[in-house]
Amino acid sequence: MKSPHDDVLIIGGGAIGLATGLALLEAGRSVRILDAAAVGSGASHGNCGTITPSHAPPLAAPGVVAQALRWMFTPDAPLYLKPRVDPALWHWLLRFAARCNVRDWRASTHARSALLNDARTLLADWVQRYGLACEFEEEGLDYVFRDPRRFQHYVDEAAVLAEFGIATQVFDGTTYEREEPAMLPGVAGAIRFPGDARLRPDRYVAELARVVRERGGRIEAHCRVERLERAAGGVRLTTSQGTREGRDAVIALGAWTPAFARTLGVRAPIQPGKGYSITYSRPSRVPRHPMLLKDRSVCVTVWESGYRLGSTMEFSGHDDTLNAMRLAALERGAREFLREPVGPEVQERWCGWRPMTWDDLPLLGRAPGHEHVWIAAGHGMLGISMSSSTGQLMADLMTGRTPAFDPSPYRPERFA
Numbered sequence: 001m002k003s004p005h006d007d008v009l010i011i012g013g014g015a016i017g018l019a020t021g022l023a024l025l026e027a028g029r030s031v032r033i034l035d036a037a038a039v040g041s042g043a044s045h046g047n048c049g050t051i052t053p054s055h056a057p058p059l060a061a062p063g064v065v066a067q068a069l070r071w072m073f074t075p076d077a078p079l080y081l082k083p084r085v086d087p088a089l090w091h092w093l094l095r096f097a098a099r100c101n102v103r104d105w106r107a108s109t110h111a112r113s114a115l116l117n118d119a120r121t122l123l124a125d126w127v128q129r130y131g132l133a134c135e136f137e138e139e140g141l142d143y144v145f146r147d148p149r150r151f152q153h154y155v156d157e158a159a160v161l162a163e164f165g166i167a168t169q170v171f172d173g174t175t176y177e178r179e180e181p182a183m184l185p186g187v188a189g190a191i192r193f194p195g196d197a198r199l200r201p202d203r204y205v206a207e208l209a210r211v212v213r214e215r216g217g218r219i220e221a222h223c224r225v226e227r228l229e230r231a232a233g234g235v236r237l238t239t240s241q242g243t244r245e246g247r248d249a250v251i252a253l254g255a256w257t258p259a260f261a262r263t264l265g266v267r268a269p270i271q272p273g274k275g276y277s278i279t280y281s282r283p284s285r286v287p288r289h290p291m292l293l294k295d296r297s298v299c300v301t302v303w304e305s306g307y308r309l310g311s312t313m314e315f316s317g318h319d320d321t322l323n324a325m326r327l328a329a330l331e332r333g334a335r336e337f338l339r340e341p342v343g344p345e346v347q348e349r350w351c352g353w354r355p356m357t358w359d360d361l362p363l364l365g366r367a368p369g370h371e372h373v374w375i376a377a378g379h380g381m382l383g384i385s386m387s388s389s390t391g392q393l394m395a396d397l398m399t400g401r402t403p404a405f406d407p408s409p410y411r412p413e414r415f416a
């Protein structure tokens with residue numbers, strides 16, 4: 001039987017693959033998205049769902065290495081590195097450490113804010129245009145502190161963020177506690193990022209999939225892509241469901257990208273940065289804004305349909321076990337800040353792998369040495385926030401349109 005043939009085959013059906021599919025369909029291309037599991041069941045499923053231009057500064061900042069070393073041997077710290085022999089991980093960490101300086105911090109912040117700010121506007125447009133029922137609310141996000149020194153550090157950083165178009169509003173502890181009755185006493189202060197937003201990520205990816213199908217895109221779940229090879233005028237994929245052919249392929253495999261890219265001789269230094277979340281039914285007293293409890297790095301997101309505590313960053317390879325100690329650290333962190341830290345009923349305990357690059361920028365563009373292969377991966381902590389602009393940028397690059405912003409910082413060649 002002849003293999004189906006499409007303009008573009010997208011490998012990976014997370015937020016990035018789906019958003020890229022949607023933008024390509026809108027540009028008039030036929031699209032087929034293939035996922036090894038259920039669509040949207042990777043990192044895009046149980047994350048915190050915050051949409052955060054505020055997070056333009058990268059993880060690699062001056063002083064981070066010293067902090068990370070202190071945390072390294074603390075199994076319930078917000079950042080944990082499982083000590084082990086793994087040359088790819090150590091190479092990644094050395095490159096990451098080398099970027100913990102002001103010059104690289106500014107360069108990454110600049111490139112991240114371009115993608116984030118564009119995505120924020122485009123996402124609001126998509127929600128309206130396609131009627132995405134994903135509990136999207138433009139209600140900002142608060143960083144909340146109990147430690148006055150840490151609060152002051154971020155107040156100082158907030159002044160720098162204005163340069164990158166990130167607005168902030170600073171509250172002293174007393175004012176914030178009055179505004180936010182969900183908090184326990186003892187808040188040192190808070191910083192609000194009014195430009196941030198939130199959505200329910202599992203609904204967002206389900207809605208993207210609906211719109212892709214409505215526009216004629218094909219989505220095949222439980223279809224693992226095993227091999228990609230050149231074929232006349234394009235590419236051929238060998239999958240668990242047979243072969244698929246297309247003119248172009250996009251690798252949108254999140255944390256699974258490096259092993260697949262390696263089969264094509266392409267370097268994609270992405271480490272899985274494992275994070276956890278617990279989803280509950282809604283407590284009766286919830287915060288009015290999504291918030292990051294900064295002293296404990298716990299993110300709190302509230303939707304009409306539920307309540308989620310999430311975060312923590314663990315470099316333990318492709319390990320998908322749920323670590324009870326790290327899940328408990330989420331609840332412990334929330335207990336320090338909130339009057340009702342957990343909901344009445346646990347709906348899901350989850351972990352996922354953030355696709356982390358050492359420069360904290362995704363790989364977006366043509367795969368080096370492959371005319372018909374493209375990469376859209378490595379979005380780290382921000383794949384939901386960056387999904388819409390990533391999709392649009394990929395569609396622009398692949399169809400020869402001029403992108404809305406300079407795509408050069410994300411070129412996959414930088415790792416070649």
Ligand SMILES: Cc1cc2nc3c(=O)[nH]c(=O)nc-3n(C[C@H](O)[C@H](O)[C@H](O)COP(=O)(O)OP(=O)(O)OC[C@H]3O[C@@H](n4cnc5c(N)ncnc54)[C@H](O)[C@@H]3O)c2cc1C
Nearest residue numbers: 014016036042043044047048050225254275382383384385
């Ligand atoms: C705890 C936590 C909290 C987070 N909070 C936020 C947040 O608040 N805001 C934000 O913007 N981001 C957040 N993130 C980051 C965000 O979740 C990721 O950046 C984003 O989901 C990555 O999307 P993706 O499509 O690249 O990868 P994924 O969603 O992981 O998709 C990759 C897909 O590839 C499929 N696949 C793998 N191998 C194959 C194969 N051989 N063939 C076919 N398919 C295959 C997988 O099944 C998977 O569906 C968070 C992450 C975590 C872990």
